[in-house]
Amino acid sequence: MDGSETGVGSRLRRLRESRGISLSALARSAGIGKATLSGLELGTRNPTLETLYAVAGALGVPLTALVLEPGAEPAAAADVRGAAVTATLLEVFEEPGATFELLRMRVRPGVVQQSPPHAPGVTEHVTVYQGVLRAGPADAPLLAGPGEHIAWQADVPHVYGTAGPDEVVATLLIRSPRQIG
Template sequence: MDAGGTSRIDPAVGERLRRLRAARGMSLSALARSAGIGKATLSGLEHGTRNPTLETLYAVAGALEVPLTALVLAPGEPPGAAADVRGAAVTATLLEVFEEPGATFELFWLRVRPGVVQHSPAHAAGVTEHVTVHQGVLRAGPGEAPLVARAGEHVVWRADVPHVYATVGPDEVVANLLIRSPR
């Protein structure tokens, strides 16, 4: 992580992003509009001159209708090869990727910093997030009606709507996040 709170991502992310965009026949401008990010930001990601936040990566992945791992891992690359990704409140470490005929599952180790709310963009249609809290109290889920989970509890929501992550109280939250993305 750099001091600015962004993630240091392998420069190959830009090449994977460019290939996915081209495969869908999308212009840089169209993808930027669809993801709700600036064209200059997207161009910087593609050229490896900008380090993306977790929110930006999820916005782009959602607009491309691919799991996050399609951007941060090369095909066949082990999950441990992906760099940690940091957002406003969340640092995510990819632990495993599971492929089934109908869905991709991405398992992350999360740390949520207190005092900050992370606003996550909507993922592709049908994506769900499943969080098991190990430490602290988490407020997460749809922006309009977030859920609360304490250590030992589990929450699930449809993540194809904007959603949030925040702590309840002054303690960091440690959790596992399982994201299910239908194919």
């Protein structure tokens, strides 16, 4: 989201090494290939939204820990694209017990995006402005139309898609509890 894959890569490497996790172990935990993870760290691969969420979940950090330098303004973030979702970071809110990430998202019709589980305790809250969204836990997705809100525990596999031919425009608020320790 910062427009610089090398920035993501260096933050990723710092986070991984600070936790004493090997490249192989993180790749396994995130469910991605070791070559993909190495390419992200080296800045030779463009991260998808799905990959960034998988790595953030495996590290137990919010997405912004990977995509923004500490103290950087969300306006410095660029769009990140997944199979169906294009997300733009609007704001990050910090509270003593949690980090909140507010994103604008567009969901393209005709494609379903699989999102890996986030860290334990993470919740997602979506408000739809246009279109009809089908999102939530992969085994029981929820529907929301314009003006409606849905929420779910995001520490399980979840999906994003449309329930019709129109693009969905929505906001996504991700609440990530702070890790202790």
